[in-house]
Amino acid sequence: MVLQNLRSFLCIPLAVTVVLSSAVPFSSGAAAAAFSHQHRLMASATPLQSQSPVSPPVAKKVEHAMEMFGDVRIDNYYWLRDDSRTDPEVLSYLSQENAYTESIMSGTKKFEEKVFAEIRGRIKEADITAPLRKGSYYYYKRTLEGKEYVQYCRRLLPDNQKVPSVHDTMPTGPEAPQEHVILDENVKAQHHRYYSIGSFEVSPNNKLVAYAEDTKGNEIYTVYVIDAETQALIGEPLVGVSYLKWAGDDALVYITMDETLRPDKAWFHVLGTEQSKDTCLYVEKDDTFSLGLTTSESKKYLFVESESKNTKFNFYLDVSKPEEGLKVLTPRVDGIDTTISHRGDHFFIKRRSDQFFNSEVVACAVNDTSSTTVLIPHRESVTIQEIQLFSDHLVAYERENGLQKVIVYHLPPIGEPLRSLESGQAISFGDPVYSVDSSDSEFSSSILRFSYSSLRTPSSVYDYDMNAGISVLKKIDSVLGGFDATRYVTERQWAHASDGTLIPISIVYRKDLVKLDGSDPLLLYGYGSYEVCVNPSFKSARLSLLDRGFVYAIAHIRGGGEMGRQWYENGKLLKKKNTFTDFIACAEYLIENKFGSKERLCIDGRSAGGLLIGAVLNMRPDLFKAAIAGVPFVDVVTTMLDPTIPLTTAEWEEWGDPRKEEFYFYMKSYSPVDNVKAQNYPNILVTAGLNDPRVLYSEPAKFVAKLRDMKTDDNILLFKCELGAGHFSKSGRFEKLQEDAFIYAFIMKTLNMIDQL
Numbered sequence: 042m043v044l045q046n047l048r049s050f051l052c053i054p055l056a057v058t059v060v061l062s063s064a065v066p067f068s069s070g071a072a073a074a075a076f077s078h079q080h081r082l083m084a085s086a087t088p089l090q091s092q093s094p095v096s097p098p099v100a101k102k103v104e105h106a107m108e109m110f111g112d113v114r115i116d117n118y119y120w121l122r123d124d125s126r127t128d129p130e131v132l133s134y135l136s137q138e139n140a141y142t143e144s145i146m147s148g149t150k151k152f153e154e155k156v157f158a159e160i161r162g163r164i165k166e167a168d169i170t171a172p173l174r175k176g177s178y179y180y181y182k183r184t185l186e187g188k189e190y191v192q193y194c195r196r197l198l199p200d201n202q203k204v205p206s207v208h209d210t211m212p213t214g215p216e217a218p219q220e221h222v223i224l225d226e227n228v229k230a231q232h233h234r235y236y237s238i239g240s241f242e243v244s245p246n247n248k249l250v251a252y253a254e255d256t257k258g259n260e261i262y263t264v265y266v267i268d269a270e271t272q273a274l275i276g277e278p279l280v281g282v283s284y285l286k287w288a289g290d291d292a293l294v295y296i297t298m299d300e301t302l303r304p305d306k307a308w309f310h311v312l313g314t315e316q317s318k319d320t321c322l323y324v325e326k327d328d329t330f331s332l333g334l335t336t337s338e339s340k341k342y343l344f345v346e347s348e349s350k351n352t353k354f355n356f357y358l359d360v361s362k363p364e365e366g367l368k369v370l371t372p373r374v375d376g377i378d379t380t381i382s383h384r385g386d387h388f389f390i391k392r393r394s395d396q397f398f399n400s401e402v403v404a405c406a407v408n409d410t411s412s413t414t415v416l417i418p419h420r421e422s423v424t425i426q427e428i429q430l431f432s433d434h435l436v437a438y439e440r441e442n443g444l445q446k447v448i449v450y451h452l453p454p455i456g457e458p459l460r461s462l463e464s465g466q467a468i469s470f471g472d473p474v475y476s477v478d479s480s481d482s483e484f485s486s487s488i489l490r491f492s493y494s495s496l497r498t499p500s501s502v503y504d505y506d507m508n509a510g511i512s513v514l515k516k517i518d519s520v521l522g523g524f525d526a527t528r529y530v531t532e533r534q535w536a537h538a539s540d541g542t543l544i545p546i547s548i549v550y551r552k553d554l555v556k557l558d559g560s561d562p563l564l565l566y567g568y569g570s571y572e573v574c575v576n577p578s579f580k581s582a583r584l585s586l587l588d589r590g591f592v593y594a595i596a597h598i599r600g601g602g603e604m605g606r607q608w609y610e611n612g613k614l615l616k617k618k619n620t621f622t623d624f625i626a627c628a629e630y631l632i633e634n635k636f637g638s639k640e641r642l643c644i645d646g647r648s649a650g651g652l653l654i655g656a657v658l659n660m661r662p663d664l665f666k667a668a669i670a671g672v673p674f675v676d677v678v679t680t681m682l683d684p685t686i687p688l689t690t691a692e693w694e695e696w697g698d699p700r701k702e703e704f705y706f707y708m709k710s711y712s713p714v715d716n717v718k719a720q721n722y723p724n725i726l727v728t729a730g731l732n733d734p735r736v737l738y739s740e741p742a743k744f745v746a747k748l749r750d751m752k753t754d755d756n757i758l759l760f761k762c763e764l765g766a767g768h769f770s771k772s773g774r775f776e777k778l779q780e781d782a783f784i785y786a787f788i789m790k791t792l793n794m795i796d797q798l
Contacts, residue, residue: 095144097758098137100746107679110702114715116679118746122739126731135731135742138760145759149786152795157782160582161775163520171502171516172211173490174198174483176247179211183222189773190226193241193250195269205486207504207513223250223269230772234765235732237772240264245340246290249275249312253282258732258767261302264295266312276313284334288343289360294322296332302687302734304332307345309363322367323347323356328690337383338430338484344370344381350571350694353378357388370410382430383407385455389416389435391428398606400425402437404459416462417450424605426574432485434507435462438477443533443545443603445470445477445576447491449507466510472498474533474547476576490515494579496549496593497529520581528553529587531577536596536623536630542611544623545603547577547595548636554590562792563592563637565628569600569620570649571695572609582781589794592636598623598653614697615707621656628657628664639664643788647671648736648768651727655713655744658722667724667791669784672733672768676740677712678705687734714740717747721754724791726784729760732767757791 105119123131146153166186172179183192197218202209212218230236233256240253240262250269253262264279279285283304284296291312296304307322325332325347333346345356345367352375356367370388371379378393386407393400397419405413417425417437423446427438432455439446450465470477472495480490480502489505499518505511530552535543555561564586568575575595583593597603600612600620612620628644631637644665646654651673658668674680681699684690697704709715727745729738745760752758761783763771771777789795 095141097141097749098134099749100134100742102750107682109682109699109705112706112709114678114709116714116743117750118739118743119679121742121746122737126738132764135738135762135764138742138745139762139764142759142761145757146783146786146790149790149795152789153782153786156585156785157779159522159585160778160782163522163524163581163584164778165519165521168519169194171490172196173481174205174209174486175243175481178247180243181211184774185227188227189775190230190236192222192226193224194220194222196220205483205488207488207506207509207511209504221270223272224252224267229254235767235772237769240285242285242287243269244287244290248290251285251287251293253285258730258763258765258769258772259734260767261298261734264293266293277315279310279316284332286334286336286343288358288363292360292363294334294343294345294358296334301328301685301690303328303691307332307334307367322358328684329693331691335381337381338482339383340484342383342388346380347373348378349691351376351378353380355379355381357381380428382428384430384432384452387459389428389430391425393606398610399423400606402428402435414459414461416459418461422605424602426602427479429479429482429489430484431482431487431489431507433487434489436479436489436507437465438479440574440603440605443597445475447477449489449505451507466507468505468512472496472531474531474577476578496531496547496577496579497526499524499526499579499581518579518581520584524581524584534630534634536627538599538619538623538626540619542599542619542623544599544627545597546627546631547597548592549577549587549594550592551587551590554588555592557592557635559632559635559638560641561590561592561637562586562641562643562788562794563594563631564643564645564788565594565596565624565631566645566650567596567598567624567627567653568646568650569596569598569612569624569653571600572602572606574602582778582785585782585785586788589789592631594627594631594636596624596627598627613695615703617696617707618711620653621660621711624653624657625661625664628661640666641792643667643669643791645669645671645784646673649674651675651736651741652677652713656711656716658725659713659716659718662720662722665723667788668726669787670725670727670741670744672729672736673713673727673741673744674736675713675744676715678708678715680737680740681708686737714744714747717744717751719751719753722748722752722756722758724757724787726757726759726761726787729762730767730769731762731764735768738762757787759787 100118102117103120105116107114168184170182172181177198178195180195183194199212235258237255238252242251251266253264255262262282264282264285266275281297282295283298286294288294293310295308297306299305305325309320309322329349330347335344343358343360346353354373355370357370358367376395380391382389387404390403391400401419402417403413403415424440425437429436433452435450435452437448447468448465450462475495478492482490487507489507492502494500499520501517502515503512504515528551529549531549534546538544577595598620599608602609642665651670654668654670655673655675678699680686681696699705699708727741729741731738748758
């Protein structure tokens with residue numbers, strides 16, 4: 042999968058686990074404790090003001106009136122939207138904002154460089170990912186010291202590992218099969234300001250590779266097919282692609298987008314033929330639906346999905362009989378969402394509806410899709426998020442009471458009748474709060490691979506023997522510089538929302554530095570949209586905060602999916618404000634329980650999480666010391682009224698359609714741009730990407746311009762727009778770490794915690 046058709050995905054906090062080199066981080070005990078104590082006393086001693094010889098940019102005002110339902114909104118900064126992204130006046134304004142940001146942060150540059158050195162110093166720069174078996178090969182990615190990008194590599198399996206075992210290891214050394222570099226991103230990226238591979242797909246016979254390349258950050262991909270051994274290009278590239286999958290060994294199915302970047306057409310491509318001759322398999326004409334692709338674990342079927350926020354239906358393609366084209370598997374029925382896989386003579390279906398809102402798992406015969414057998418029934422307290430099939434097992438990734446669970450079920454032999462599954466075997470995990478993610482595994486084996494981390498446990502890859510019930514750690518990401526997980530405490534707390542709902546909060550801090558007396562600096566993260574679950578995972582860069590005495594917390598607010606489908610439903614459409622009031626309740630709870638104070642509380646959110654930050658800043662600016670709004674979706678009404686903007690039509694089921702009066706006025710009541718007012722605001726950093734196809738750069742630009750015009754304080758307001766990137770900022774791994782260092786420097790500047798070099 043390449044381009045996600047939601048504003049949400051990849052907008053959640055990324056756990057940077059490509060860990061990498063040498064410098065000793067700040068973290069060592071006594072010095073860190075002394076630093077934390079000193080700056081706990083210094084913090085907030087004087088108000089922080091944006092006194093600088095450089096004046097902030099002032100965007101010109103050009104009145105633009107918009108009327109709806111007798112209501113007139115005036116947008117003085119509408120002119121900042123430039124779909125071509127080439128208008129000299131717009132680019133000049135963005136450059137002025139960047140220059141102002143650089144000027145204000147110039148005094149913290151040495152500190153930022155120190156933090157960057159810390160973050161980079163924890164990372165083992167020359168490393169490989171946990172090798173993954175596929176056919177006769179181990180596949181893995183390699184990082185090289187000093188290099189921004191990865192290499193895609195493989196080695197032949199040794200003869201003694203033909204039967205998979207959790208104890209298998211990829212041999213290295215002079216006697217081992219030679220490593221083969223299939224693709225080196227460092228070479229490909231040499232002549233590009235931005236470089237990202239969105240999909241790297243190996244053909245079923247392991248002879249070819251299809252990879253999708255983005256050189257702008259706009260998530261419109263060009264697909265190349267190469268010989269895995271020689272790197273020779275096979276045929277001409279495919280352009281304008283969003284998703285792709287192999288359909289056998291000599292054909293691809295891919296998705297293209299319409300003019301609003303909605304994935305709307307599925308195509309069948311035979312290798313060696315021109316793209317203009319490709320067969321169109323399906324066109325989705327309903328502009329509230331978008332297409333996606335999945336492949337069954339058995340590799341025998343490919344599924345074309347068409348989905349809105351509430352409904353998903355599926356077609357299947359028998360890859361051995363592509364001439365038969367797509368066939369309907371689950372028909373379109375409003376409110377029913379189905380996800381498909383295949384084993385033997387059955388399709389397996391994870392199905393959600395208004396009746397089964399947390400999903401059930403059913404099966405139907407390939408030759409009779411109309412009759413289903415319930416395998417895992419719906420349960421009101423348990424959400425089935427994902428299933429993974431093997432020849433002899435079914436694995437369910439579930440969530441109960443906000444915590445993830447992995448349950449392994451044994452299946453009868455292929456060919457025998459399927460029946461309701463008895464209680465499966467749960468895999469146990471050690472931390473109070475944690476994150477578990479599925480991974481590719483071999484369908485024919487009994488070895489399940491998954492990754493695990495927590496707020497104090499680095500990303501760890503496990504192989505689990507589903508017959509023996511044994512987990513074996515295959516790799517844990519290195520964290521250099523004396524990292525000791527036992528120094529850190531993770532816990533879960535519950536805040537009371539205004540309507541009495543209990544909101545879970547995941548928390549981590551370093552126990553020898555934090556006093557929990559209200560004096561500790563506190564960073565609270567939130568998202569709360571699209572049913573996305575912000576799982577409490579590890580990020581080594583975050584240690585630069587924790588080792589300075591920060592408490593870090595995640596508010597699992599409504600609108601996300603952490604507590605099940607109803608949790609999401611209660612934070613969308615005409616209940617969207619629950620997301621914002623939940624976050625405020627979490628902030629107040631943390632303050633009341635001495636995890637921090639108003640004078641020490643910073644908040645953070647990206648994309649739809651940036652909407653959250655913008656909304657709560659307008660609602661309770663007194664509650665926070667500083668805020669980071671990353672690529673924030675803040676001009677809700679204007680964007681949702683414009684169907685020419687990417688993603689708008691597909692998201693009316695998330696936010697509401699403001700062409701309807703009830704939704705218009707409700708959305709206007711919380712839209713951050715529409716609710717900026719003459720009041721004091723905390724210190725604010727806003728980021729954007731010029732090529733962002735998900736949140737147009739003009740949204741955060743307008744938000745900042747209006748704040749500059751109306752706010753009544755002297756606190757810092759910074760806007761940083763990456764002119765050569767998109768939604769996910771710069772593409773290099775060290776470039777991303779530099780962004781972390783910049784944000785941390787901003788936070789500590791606002792808290793008067795910049796240490797003296």
